[in-house]
Amino acid sequence: MSEETMNSEYDQEAQEQDRETTAEAGAAYSVGIDLGTTHCVASYVDNRSDELDLVHELFPIPQLVGQGSVEACEQLPSFLYQAHPSELAEEAIALPWASQPDALVGTLARELGGKTPTRLVSSAKSWLCHGEVDRYEAFLPLESPEEVEKVSPVDASKQYLNHIRDAWNHAHPDEPLEEQDVVITIPASFDPSARELTAEAAYSVGLHSVTLLEEPQAAVYSWIKTSGKDWREKVTVGDVVLVVDIGGGTTDLSLVSVVEESGSLELRRVAVGDHILLGGDNMDLALAYRLKAKLAESGKQLQPWQVNGLTHGCRAAKEQLLSDDTIDAVPITVPSRGSKLLGSTLRTELTRAEVEETLVQGFFPEIEVTEHPMQARRGALKKLGLPYASDAGMTRHLAAFLNKHRNALSEGEPDDDDADGFIQPTAILFNGGALKSPLLANRLLNIINRWIETAGGEPARLLDGADLDLAVAKGAAYYGNVRRGRGVRIRGGVASSYYVGIESSMPAIPGMEPPLQALCVAPFGMEEGTEVEMSEEQFGLVVGEPVQFRFFGSTIRREDAVGDMLEHWEPDQLEELPEIEVTLPVEGDRAAGDVVPVRLEAKVTEVGTLELDAIPVEGEGRWKVSFDVRQK
């Protein structure tokens, strides 16, 4: 979708037609794609098979694992390498379906990038929801020499999907991915523009019948699928399930409540957490830097490539130490780069005490539920980069989440009399590779349960049986099948209510900004495929010029209805999102410079994206309000 089509009458109809055609034809497969920050995984179920014995198949993704060497792996590392024109031989990067692929992604890309970081694009997904950059601008890899071809975060995501599509189509020539039901997972904390950009990346590689699904929900679907018919016995009405998903680069939190609806169990996603850029990779890095410091004390200074090797070593050693309590230390060796192995191999060891101190106490500190993440002071001159969490304490982020959503189950405004209260989950579902370690998983469970018990509640139980690495992709494939009316569906809708900022007109008072009001345009929980009545409030749009609005979201104000005008709110209730923008074209009887009154209407598409339209009060037409993903 180019900017032009986004701002004028757009090709939404065409997309909906595509969607219908696919549904009519009856897609053979539901394909789930976990488009992760560090890895992508694809899984599928055969829609033609019986509901009860739906079989999940993982789709191993063929990729370059070395120069001239192709192998199908469960995971496609989400890395894109922009090779120098003379760096690689032509036949070194051929794939089974393309002798000259458009882009080099996957294992080889990651490996080459480890040695040449200035040509490596990584964490594109985190950039997708970074409001301070233009997400269409080609600026990745960051800080690379001018001659390196740059791509935008959207382009990078597109390349990963493109690779998966080609791989699938090569394996299933009669059932191309374009004709299957495709579900792509996104963090629950993705804002409307990041969701739209993900959907756009999918459309641009021909995946028109794509649906977006929040990752924690995908983990729940996977758990339901794995539990089979038993899931109804493992949870009961009134349960509140906390989903903790610690991925490679991000941590995603959600609350799902179990309710009864016309006699049967129903799941409702009632709250999602903020976007936390903190994950398993941070843990490996923390260990590597700890060992680096230890080596520095003994007079050994490490080269960057050695730190890289140390990080790999720490990942393996950590897993060993965390899964076997009888080991006290695991040796880590980083071989020399030259062919002389002996004498120049770096040897150190990672001890249990180091892992416990760095990971257990560093990432999962034993804290009180009232303790929330520390905000680092930001320097005035901040280098362009991802907004990594400045507090590594997962438990503090979790405490803040439970506190923020203490009223997630009740209607009405957050009760400020109980500012230190928190919502007590009754069950916990873990996801993500970092929580495969029983030590860390138990630690987290115990801390949450201590909070609950101190507050006089019943301890939460762990929902087991999840496949922590692959659950998201599997759950996504299962969801594709659920959408066809088979199996239980989690209801949730939008995880936030959305507001347009309106500056009230009042006489100017020097030194005071005009007070801002917020008009609710989309309520919390608005479901996919629904639209709401347009608001009463009218806006004047200048024809022929882009008009910007300030845009806000709130994950805790659940009671606001469309058209509600907020005069004041607590600073932590509304979060300002990137601006939104609309341009009315000069056409018909509208001349440039005219002011046309419009109303705003919100719609949540079947895809899972939020759409805002501007509709003139008089006359025909409908214009898309676009999420301004460009930096001002």
Place this chain on the structure above:
Amino acid sequence: MMIDWTLQIPAVFDVGHIFLVTLGFLLLVVLLLKRTPSEPLPAEDDKKSETGASETGEEAPAETAAPPSIKSSQPDSALQLLSLLQKEARLIDFVQEDLTGFSDEEVGAAARVVHQGAKKVVEKHFTLAPVRSEEEESTLTVDKGFNPQEVQLTGNIAGEAPFTGMLVHKGWRVEHITLPQMVEGHDVTIIAPAEVEV
């Protein structure tokens, strides 16, 4: 070579084992010389060709037994495996080095690199199973009609099967191989490119 075999630090085991490991891999390479990657293992093929041969043998009794066909080796997959072992385990670097003058501790450190990497390669690309499931050093009986490729008799071999003896080594069988596919035209003799940092 100056190795103090009485050393009590555990590094000693590395020196002993590294030769075994190395030897094992070289044997694997030799084994693979006879096979192309990602193809079904020969067990079933052999059976088919055996029955095929006996059928044709009945139809054409006049022909005398043909000399066994000797397959020419296919170096590509062997080179590929060497390349994997070099990349992950630095096997070629290790084998090419002269260990004289290095302490056991240094050899041990390098041995860990080789062991970790080689283990990764073997676990990823080969499914291994012992040929005999009995405990080593236990007594077992080898029945009549045993496959001499699977069980090798040693020592005092005399008389008729069944033979009773002690299981010295349980043997290894590769049940499945998956090696990466190779792109046509890629030079497999370069098992590790020279690396130049610019």
